Amino acid sequence: xxxxxxxxxxxxxxxQEVNITCSHNNxxxxxxxxxxxxxxxQGPRFIIQGYKTKVTNEVAxxxxxxxxxxxxxxxxxxxxxxxxxxxxxxxxxxxxxxxFGQGTELSVKP
Amino acid sequence: NAGVTQTPKFRVLKTGQxxxxxxxxxxxxxxxxxxxxxxxxxxRLIHYSVGEGTTAKGEVPDGYNxxxxxxxxxxxxxxxxxxxxxxxxxxxSSVRARAEAFFGQGTRLTVV
Numbered sequence: 216x217x218x219x220x221x222x223x224x225x226x227x228x229x230x231q232e233v234n235i236t237c238s239h240n241n242x243x244x245x246x247x248x249x250x251x252x253x254x255x256x257q258g259p260r261f262i263i264q265g266y267k268t269k270v271t272n273e274v275a276x277x278x279x280x281x282x283x284x285x286x287x288x289x290x291x292x293x294x295x296x297x298x299x300x301x302x303x304x305x306x307x308x309x310x311x312x313x314x315f316g317q318g319t320e321l322s323v324k325p
Numbered sequence: 326n327a328g329v330t331q332t333p334k335f336r337v338l339k340t341g342q343x344x345x346x347x348x349x350x351x352x353x354x355x356x357x358x359x360x361x362x363x364x365x366x367x368x369r370l371i372h373y374s375v376g377e378g379t380t381a382k383g384e385v386p387d388g389y390n391x392x393x394x395x396x397x398x399x400x401x402x403x404x405x406x407x408x409x410x411x412x413x414x415x416x417x418s419s420v421r422a423r424a425e426a427f428f429g430q431g432t433r434l435t436v437v
Binding site: 247249251256257258259260261264300302306312313314315316317318 | 329356358360366367368369370373381383384415417419423425426427428429430431
C-alpha cells in the first residue's frame with residue numbers, strides 16, 4: 216500500500232478555491248487515488264476518485280500529474296460548511312484493506 | 326434507505342468487561358470494515374471482511390475479534406475491555422474493491 220503525505224492543516228476564507236496536495240511517491244500501477252471528507256462526529260464521506268489526469272464531479276476536482284506521484288484535490292469557492300478533515304487514500308483495495316492516513320484539517324473562515 | 330447502521334451509539338464499559346458492536350448494512354455490499362478513531366487522529370483499520378464468512382486483520386487488530394456470519398452484518402467484539410480501547414468506532418461497507426465506502430454514524434465507547 217502506498218504511503219501518503221498531506222499537510223496537517225490548512226486555512227482558507229469563504230469564496231476561495233482550496234487545493235490540497237497529497238504525495239504518494241511509491242504509488243503502484245494498479246493503485247487509484249481516492250479522497251474522503253469527514254465532519255466532526257461523523258463518518259467519512261467519499262468525495263472523488265481518479266487514476267490519472269483530471270476528474271471532476273459536482274463537489275470537487277482531482278488533478279493527477281503524469282507521474283502520479285502526487286495528486287491535488289481542488290474545492291472551488293469553499294464555504295464555512297467545507298470545514299472538515301480531508302483524507303487522501305491510495306491503493307487498489309484488491310486485498311480488502313482501506314487505509315486512511317492522518318488527513319488534512321481544513322478550516323474555512325468568514 | 327438505512328445504509329450502514331451501528332449499534333449502540335454510545336456505551337460505557339468497566340475495565341475487563343466484554344461487549345459486541347453490531348454493524349448492519351442493507352446495500353448488499355461484499356466488503357465491510359471496522360475502524361477506530363482516537364481524538365485528533367485519523368481512522369485506523371481494526372479488521373475487515375471481503376465477503377460472508379471471511380475476516381482479516383487490519384492495522385490494529387489486537388484486543389478485538391470479528392465475525393461475518395451473515396453478509397449484511399459485521400460484528401466487532403471486545404473480550405476484555407481496556408481504557409486504551411476508549412475511542413469512536415466506525416463501520417463501513419463497499420460493494421467491491423476500490424468502490425466508494427459508506428460509513429455508519431459511529432459508536433462512542435468509553436472504558437473506565
